Every structure is written in structure tokens, then in C-alpha cells.
Amino acid sequence: MSAPTSRPGGGPYVLAPNQPRRPYRGGAGIAALRGTLQIDDHRPEDFLASTTSAYGTADVGQSRLPDGTALRDAVEQDPEWFLGAEHVRRHGSSTQLLVKLINPGQRLFAHLHPDDDYARRRLDEPNGKTEAWVVVDAPAEGATAYLGFREEVGPADVARWVDHGDTGDLLGRMNEVELAVGDAFLVPAGLAHALAPGLTIVELQQPSDLSVLLEWRGFDGLTAESATLGLDAGEVFDALESTSRSAESLEALLVRRALSAEGGATSLLPAAADRFFRADLLDTAREITLEPSFAVLVVVEGVGDLTWDDGTLGVGRGDVVLVPHGLGDVRVSGDLRAVRCRPPRVEPAGG
Known part of the structure; x- marks a missing residue:
């Protein structure tokens, strides 16, 4: 891999794995994609271009640039370079985006995320957490997601699941959806969900680590209080x-099969996702020119080059590259497929 030519502000930045310990097992699929060693079996999430800390910590999960600078600090020092003037006008120095690679080695607990209003009113947090998944690897059988309930549930149901555990009843009342490589799914805040083991996904989300767990027994270090962010069952409901x-x-x-399109840049997510984040498939069956944008590129297949006004960077499968807005147009060529993750669209002032 070639080093990028330097320019004021720097970038693009090839990001190293950033996998804090989490309560559930996993991570082998991330190691396989990234070409790295698995540190232990409780590293199922790789925080990519993260300016978000794991809940309850000061800086766990924060990404660092190759020179060791915390990304959050770099963005705050030069927000227009990283994010663009229109984004800064609307959102300040917040990237409005967190990207992860996720690979559960055991079934991921059923949980949900609060929306913006709930996060602000009940938790004094600026963002809730709508998220989306792009499946980049999956087992041949059993690639199942549990999504929402087939029938209405009440506060007593939630209290029973959280306080006493009744996994059979909980999962039995949820919808099972089979997923395959290339599928993309928008997970709105509030929608209960769980994932079968073995799936590897690129996850886009609002910059928040707020999760309310409907089950917690059998997962490392969790308690009923931590599972519900200190809320009682009524507030969880x-x-x-x-x-x-x-x-x-x-x-x-x-x-x-969102990843099955060939050639160019193709949107991966339903239109309802645009107000939260955007994701595109980049396929270099022909050269692509990307407009200026803060973007996180996850290369899932092949090798190729990123080229901008005064530099070229070679990339390959498993690389994660942060592209600042200030680089201007970036051309992508070679023989690669990548997922490009971006913040929500911001309309120009007066537009």
C-alpha cells in the first residue's frame, strides 16, 4: 500500500482496527476481512472513523489517525476540512455518523435503541440511534435477524424479559428474517432486534452508543441496571x-442483494435512511469520480486506487479509509468493491 501525498489537513487516512472489548463474543469475521489477528473472542465490533465513545466511558471506541491524533480532536480543530462548510453550518463539528464492522460469535442479545427525542429527554444525550446494516459475509445457513414483534407487547412483557429472562417467549414473538450477503436493512430507533452468530456487517448509525437490552443474562459483565441504562421497565417500554x-x-x-449492482456508485439503503446517513456501493467496473464528502470507505473485495489532485493511495480488501471533504473530487479505479458511508445530506443554504 502506498502512502498518500501530504497536503494541508492531511488525508485520506487508512484506519487501523479499533476493537474495544464488548459484552458478547465475536470478531473472527472482522479479522478475516481485515487480515488481522483476533486478540480475543470479545472483540465483535470495529469502531470505524469514530468520534463516539462507548457508553459510560470517556474515550473507549474513539478512532485515531495514523499519527496518533484522536479523530475527534482533529475534526474539532478543522471541521470544514473534514466535513465541509454546509455540514458545519448545520451540525457543527459533529460528524453525525458512526460506522462499525460487527461480527457476533454468539447470538446478539435482543435490544433496541432510543430515538433522538427520548435520548434528549430521558438520558440527556444529543442523539438517539437509528442504524443500518449492510451484510458483507454470512454463514450458508442460519443467517437470521430477529426484527420487531409479530404482535403487540406490553410493559409486563418487557419487565419479565429484563428482570427474569424468558428468551423463548421473547424470540418467539419476534419476526425472523433471513439475510444473505449483499442485503441492506434500515433499523429504526425503537425497533427491537437481534442477530444470529456468524454474520459480518457494515453498520452505519447515528453517533451514539445507547442500547437498551431486553435480555442480559449470559453476557459478559452485564447487569439488569446496565442493560437498561439505569431506567426502570416502564421507561424502557x-x-x-x-x-x-x-x-x-x-x-x-x-x-x-444491494451489493449485486455492477459498475459505478449505487445507493444501498432505502430512501428513509437519507435523513440519518447514506451508503453506496462503489464498483470499479468503470472508474468512479466521487464528489467532495466526508466518507468512510470499507473495501470488501479486490484492489484499486484512490486518486485526488496531488496524490494516489492504493487500497485492498479489508482496508478502511477516511476521506475528508477537503480533498475535493476523488477518483476510484482498479478492480474493487467498497461500501462508502456518509453523513446525512445537507442542503445548501437557501436551497
Whole structure:
């Protein structure tokens, strides 16, 4: 891999793995994609271009640039270089994006994330957590997601699941959706969800680490209090989408075989995701020119080059590259496929 030519502000930046210890097992799929060694079996998440700390910590999960500078500090020092003037006008120095690689080695606990209003009112946090998944690897069988409830649930159900544990009842009332490589799914805040082991996904999300767990027994270091962010069962219920979800309503959030498009840049997510984040498939069957944008590129296949006004960077499978807005147009060529993750679109002033 060639080093990028330096320019004021620096970049693009090839990011090293950033895998804090988490309560559930996993990480082998991340190591396989990234070409790294698995430190231990409780590293199932790789925080990419993260200016977000793991909940309850000061800086766990924060990304660092290759020179050791915390990304959060670099962005705060030069937000327009990283994010662009229009983004800064709307969102300040917040990237409005967290990207992860996730690979559970055991079934991921059923959980949900609060929305913006709930996060602000009940938790004094600026962002809730809508997220989306792009499946980049999956086992041949059993690649299942549990998504929402087939029937309405009530506060007593939630209290029983959290306080006493009743996994059979909990999962038995959720929708099971089979996922395959290339599928992309939007997970709105409030929607209960769980993942089967073995899936490797690129996850886009709002810059938040707020999760309310409906089950916690059997997971490392969790307690009933930590699982619910210190909230009681009634408050948890208020954050939950407790109404029933039909299979049809879930299909509206799902783009099947999103990674199967060939050539150019193709949107991966339903249009409803645009207000939170954007994701595109980059396929260099022909050279692509990307407009200026803060972006996180996850190369999932092949090798190629990123070229900008005064530099070229060679990249390959497993590389994660942070592209600042200030680089201007970036051309992508070679023989690669990558997922490009970006913050929500911001309309120009007066537009």
C-alpha cells in the first residue's frame, strides 16, 4: 500500500482496527476481512472513523489517525476540512455518523435503541440511534435477524424479559428474517432486534452508543441496571416500538442483494435512511469520480486506487479509509468493491 501525498489537513487516512472489548463474543469475521489477528473472542465490533465513545466511558471506541491524533480532536480543530462548510453550518463539528464492522460469535442479545427525542429527554444525550446494516459475509445457513414483534407487547412483557429472562417467549414473538450477503436493512430507533452468530456487517448509525437490552443474562459483565441504562421497565417500554410489525412493513426497510449492482456508485439503503446517513456501493467496473464528502470507505473485495489532485493511495480488501471533504473530487479505479458511508445530506443554504 502506498502512502498518500501530504497536503494541508492531511488525508485520506487508512484506519487501523479499533476493537474495544464488548459484552458478547465475536470478531473472527472482522479479522478475516481485515487480515488481522483476533486478540480475543470479545472483540465483535470495529469502531470505524469514530468520534463516539462507548457508553459510560470517556474515550473507549474513539478512532485515531495514523499519527496518533484522536479523530475527534482533529475534526474539532478543522471541521470544514473534514466535513465541509454546509455540514458545519448545520451540525457543527459533529460528524453525525458512526460506522462499525460487527461480527457476533454468539447470538446478539435482543435490544433496541432510543430515538433522538427520548435520548434528549430521558438520558440527556444529543442523539438517539437509528442504524443500518449492510451484510458483507454470512454463514450458508442460519443467517437470521430477529426484527420487531409479530404482535403487540406490553410493559409486563418487557419487565419479565429484563428482570427474569424468558428468551423463548421473547424470540418467539419476534419476526425472523433471513439475510444473505449483499442485503441492506434500515433499523429504526425503537425497533427491537437481534442477530444470529456468524454474520459480518457494515453498520452505519447515528453517533451514539445507547442500547437498551431486553435480555442480559449470559453476557459478559452485564447487569439488569446496565442493560437498561439505569431506567426502570416502564421507561424502557416508552423507548420500545411495541406495536406489531408485519412482514411487508419490514420488507420496506430491506434492500435485497444491494451489493449485486455492477459498475459505478449505487445507493444501498432505502430512501428513509437519507435523513440519518447514506451508503453506496462503489464498483470499479468503470472508474468512479466521487464528489467532495466526508466518507468512510470499507473495501470488501479486490484492489484499486484512490486518486485526488496531488496524490494516489492504493487500497485492498479489508482496508478502511477516511476521506475528508477537503480533498475535493476523488477518483476510484482498479478492480474493487467498497461500501462508502456518509453523513446525512445537507442542503445548501437557501436551497
